Amino acid sequence: xxxxxxxxxxxxxxxxxxxxxxxxxxxxxxxxxxxxxxxxxxxxxxxxxxxxxxxxxxxxxxxxxxxxxxxxxxxxxxxxxxxxxxxxxxxxxxxxxxxxxxxxxxxxxxxxxxxx
Amino acid sequence: xxxxxxxxxxxxxxxxxxxxxxxxxxxxxxxxxxxxxxxxxxxxxxxxxxxxxxxxxxxxxxxxxxxxxxxxxxxxxxxxxxxxxxxxxxxxxxxxxxxxxxxxxxxxxxxxx
Numbered sequence: 713x714x715x716x717x718x719x720x721x722x723x724x725x726x727x728x729x730x731x732x733x734x735x736x737x738x739x740x741x742x743x744x745x746x747x748x749x750x751x752x753x754x755x756x757x758x759x760x761x762x763x764x765x766x767x768x769x770x771x772x773x774x775x776x777x778x779x780x781x782x783x784x785x786x787x788x789x790x791x792x793x794x795x796x797x798x799x800x801x802x803x804x805x806x807x808x809x810x811x812x813x814x815x816x817x818x819x820x821x822x823x824x825x826x827x828x
Numbered sequence: 829x830x831x832x833x834x835x836x837x838x839x840x841x842x843x844x845x846x847x848x849x850x851x852x853x854x855x856x857x858x859x860x861x862x863x864x865x866x867x868x869x870x871x872x873x874x875x876x877x878x879x880x881x882x883x884x885x886x887x888x889x890x891x892x893x894x895x896x897x898x899x900x901x902x903x904x905x906x907x908x909x910x911x912x913x914x915x916x917x918x919x920x921x922x923x924x925x926x927x928x929x930x931x932x933x934x935x936x937x938x939x940x941x
Binding site for chain 1: 860862864869870871872873874877879916918924927928929931932933934936
């Protein structure tokens, strides 16, 4: 199984709402990632979890809060977002983590987020 | 530090013709290089990678890429393009220990019948 699943597929939220994005993989990967992608632009890295610990935070605003409950699950908690946060949010995983990172990333289909 | 450039925003080819999507990189150290494809409203899909060894790498859907260390390039190629190859292509580079990949800006490939 080489699939990364993400829920929901679409999400519309107001600026005062709290919502969560979910990501799951069952490939035994120990590195998981959150990316933000605007239309026809490259994905922008937000967070990296390695062995369930946050290893990289790319100076993401605190209104985005990641969580890795176990090695298969990754959440992104959203609160008080701005309209400019509207984008496709992609989750990815890779086999290798740490210093020997030769593994390709497997991406989920993304969650299309619209902030009104 | 690591960076990658895709000099062409758009590549247009006729179906059946060979295609090339260009990628150059800049790293301090030996790079790991990747190509991904993204179809509309989908996540990225891995195509192929270069880690070490043979400079010519073969991947999914008939794609291949050649690692050229002297020119710091990793161009994606396919001998005969299909209309279904039309998509957005991203080159990515990673340096061992960096913990993350850097993506190019992407190249939109359009294959016309």
